[in-house]
Amino acid sequence: MHNSGKRSKKRYKKRGNRKMSIILVLLGILAILMAMFLIAFSPRDRGLFLQSYKTFNYQGDDRRYLISGPNKVTSDTRIIVGLHGYGDSARKFAYYTGLQNVANDNDLVVYPQAIEPEAGQLNGWNSEFCCGSGWKQGKDDAGFVINLIDSIRDQYKTIKSKVYLVGFSNGSFFAQKIAIDYPKKVDGIAAASGSIGTKSKRLKPNSPMPIILMHGEQDKTVPFNGGAKPSDPDFDWLSFDSTKKAWLEANTDQVETEVKTFPGDGHQWHDWRLFNFWHKQPTGSQQVIEFINRQ
Incomplete structure (x- = not known):
């Protein structure tokens, strides 16, 4: 025992x-x-990644967004709005683009979130011809973003701040739509991996608007050369050249139309950030901010 x-x-x-x-x-x-x-991750990264979504009521819906504000707002403070793609989120878009890191220290960087999906839907913006929750539900997403910007102007006392939209994929379609619908409210856009529309419905720029167009030549989701995917025949995309032509015609020589193509890239932000110590400042994000700095 x-x-x-x-x-x-x-x-x-x-x-x-x-x-x-x-x-x-x-x-x-x-x-x-x-x-x-x-x-x-930088202090601005951590501020975004740990931040709870803020809400802004628009047309009876509590819409959500994230914001990275500067330590000090100045007369040069700009409002940069990052618009995520289909099935994506504001937080993920902030992560892989890192726009908050390449923007100026005194810039406000805002990441709106698409409307909450209903059954069978994914996150997405109503860009008139595509995609996801905002489009399926017929939401006035453009009005939401413009009113959110006005609210942020009031909150931060940046009434004269310039506004730039940066969109990827469905966010790229959407950035173009906002700029076309509200040309006096937007000072420039960056449209990556997007299109001006499909063969059945397209956007029509009617005012000059500074724009940087970015697209991977191996893109099979929004094909560089246009056309429909066998798995998604409802969307017969216009080509990158069609998008470029539409903006060159609208802009003539009055404002800048910058074109960046990436021979080895598919449907992606150019180039994605994995971690700060590998891709601290993604090439695409740097080029976007350089474009904005010239405006």
Whole structure:
């Protein structure tokens, strides 16, 4: 009996040691992850990634957005609006573009979120011809973004700030729509991996608008050369050349139309940021800000 009691105590001690070892390993992993979070991401990154979505009521809907504000607003502060793609989110778009890191220190960077999807839908903006929740529900997404910008102007006392829209994919279609619908409210746009429309419905620029167009030549989602995918025949896309032509005709020589194509890229932001220590400032984001700086 005496030996049996000793063996039981040893077993309990071993189990306790194993539990303590597991706890220490987990704490070590947590410490490493925390260190990576602090090292890999900038203060503006962390402010966005840990931020709860803010709400703005528009037409009875509580619309959501994230915002990265500067330490000090100045007369040169700009409002840069990042518009995510179909099935994406404001937070993910902020992560892989890192616009908040390449913008000027005194810029406001805003990331609106598409309306909450209903059953069978994915996040998306109503760009007139495509896609997702906003389009399916017939929401006035353009009005939402413009009114949100006006609200932010009032909040930060930046009434004269210039406004730039940066969109990817469905966000690219949407940025173009907002600029066409509200040309006096927008000072320039960046449209990446998007199109001016489909063969059945398209946007028609009617006012000059500074724009940078970016597209991967291997894009199979919004094909560089236009056309429909076999898996998605309802969307017969206009080509990148058609989009470029539409804006060149609207802009003539009055304002800048910059064109960037990427021979090796598909349907992607150029180029995605994985972590700060690998892709601290994605090429596409740098080029967008350089374009904005010239306006």
